Amino acid sequence: MTTTLAADRELDVRGLNCPLPILRAKKALTDLASGQVLKVVATDPGSVKDFQAFCKQTGNELLSSSEGPEFTFFMKKR
Template identity: 55%
Template sequence: MAETVLDVKGLNCPLPVLRANKALRGLAPGERLRILATDRAAVGDFQAYCRETGHDLLAWSEEAGVFSFVIRRRAADADPAPEGG
């Protein structure tokens, strides 16, 4: 399965999560989004975002100051969208 890549390097909270939310809405259930970010707060932000929305944070890593997150879009029957999202 192909991954969509979202580059939000250089953006600070809350922009990485907002852009990821928009990108995930455009994916089919089960598809994956890889997010590249440089904001250290993104680690906690994406963990909380996935907990609240039901998406799966499959992996995250950091190399040379760039954080990589892989999120799988939740199943369609896990909707509705979270408040404010």
């Protein structure tokens, strides 16, 4: 069973390497209201740990992350 999360905004950072996916996500989150969800699609394998650390440091909630050829993250703005 898979749960599909609804995103208020999507961010495509495929092809970008650290630190660009985090910087773009941080900028996108500033445009969202508290409680809204940002979906990020990345190809950088390092983004998994980067987004976990980013959410822990900023207080935003990492709702889910999935790995494959692409990495998908859902973050809820605090």
